[in-house]
Amino acid sequence: MSEIEFGLDTFGGVTRDENGVPVPHPQVIRDLIDDAVVADQVGLDFFGVGEHHRPDFAVSSPEMVLAAIASRTERIRLGSTVTVLSSDDPVRVFERFSTLDAVSNGRAEIVAGRGSFIESFPLFGYDLKDYEVLFEEKLALLAELLTEQPVTWQGTTRAALTDQRVFPTTANGIKAWVGVGGSPESVVRTARYGFGLFLAIIGGPAARFAPYIDLFQRAQDEFGIEHRPIAVHSPGLVADTDAEAREIVHDGWLAMRIRMGEERGWPPPSPGDFEREIETGALYVGGPETVARKIVRTLRTLKVDRFDFKFDQPVTHAQQLHSISLYGEKVVPMVKDMLA
Template structure:
């Protein structure tokens, strides 16, 4: 367990200024680059940037942001969390990330997924009714492209390929994962095509995902595939004390949870939901020791190779940057000591 990696993820969520107003997208993106520099300086292992196409998230092209980060960091591995593969082209995805891999001197990773929002489907001319077949076929093709050998492939969602190689090549291959929200079918598919499993734990207790990790291991055995790594990601914020962290996060969390509920048909948050998610759910909010102990409980429950902290909350950027510093300088060392 002392070999577990620790990373940070962001969806490019729009932060708030001192008056509580949304920060403009260009500044949010520039702030993300500064966030990654601090993450690199504190010794963290991974920095992930997600793709969205909606006003409350600033990043629609993670690779561009990651390339800028690569120029200002030295050791952080850099990946997407996630690349919405269903509405993208696997050939272009490989080309962009193999280019990022060259720019970053071998630090690039792909986290492919279907995405938790569907805005990209009409934006790029895809029918959301083809949700399943688009992802299945494109994931299969991406898996073949990652071998960096001539590919012959035919499907229904793009033009066929015959003995086609894709460039640029990489020096050591691209590490690739599939982001999974919690369906058994997605876990089995991830195993089938030989990707790492990246579990998004954004609500409820972490232990309910243990069965998915077990399923992933069994599916790899049945497919005769060498075991790939498992990562988990959960949202949170670290402050100087538990009370300060809750005060910083509460209003933004409530507003976002209410908005997401209205979009997806969820019931509105009930009194006590925020506290329950902190105490027993997927929200890692508190002072360094409180967050560290919760991370340890998760890592003792789930067999994972990486724990990622989704740090972007609708809060002032200064609070977000302080959270990153505390996570890297205090939380992670505490976790390593407790596990050791």
């Protein structure tokens, strides 16, 4: 337990000013870089930036933002959460992250995934009917590229490669994960290609993901692959007190759930859903001790190597910064003490 890492993830969600007005995308990105600087200063292990192509998220090019962060930080590891591999090119993904690895002096990580939204498919000319084959083939190619050896590969979604080298090379390789939302098939595929497992726990109790971790370990054993690390990621916010944290988060959480429900055909939130997600679900909202105790329960339930706190709620940037500081300076030390 003493070796567990603690990180922060952001999707670059648009924050609000003091009057509740959405902050423009350019300022959100600049603020996000400041967030990462604070995360580095308070001793966190990882900072992840997601890729989206829609108005409620400011970041469409995580590597650019991460490169800016690399120039202002010293030790924190930097990665995507996630790179939408299905609508990208694995060669370009490797080239961008190997460049980031050089800029950051070996701190780059890739979290590849299919993404929780589909806007990138029509944007880059991909057909959703190819959803499965796109990810399967591109993940297989990315796994080959990460060996940094000459690659010979052929598929149906891009041009074949014959004894192809890709540059720049890295000093020590790039740690790579696959973001999984809870599909057994995705867990087994992640094991087969030798990636770390990055579980997005965004609703319901963490315990329901224990079978996926067990499946991942068993699949690696069956494939004869050395066990790769496992990370979990859940949303939340830390404030000085439980009541303050709930008040800060509630309205934005409710609006987000309603908006996502309208887009995806989900039923609207029921009375008490917000409180249930905090008490027994995947929402880590409260004062430092409350959040720390909930993280400890998760880490005692799931055998993982890293816990990532998704911190970008639709709140003000000042509230975000305060949450990051409390997470690094109070929550994480409490968690480590409780586990010890």
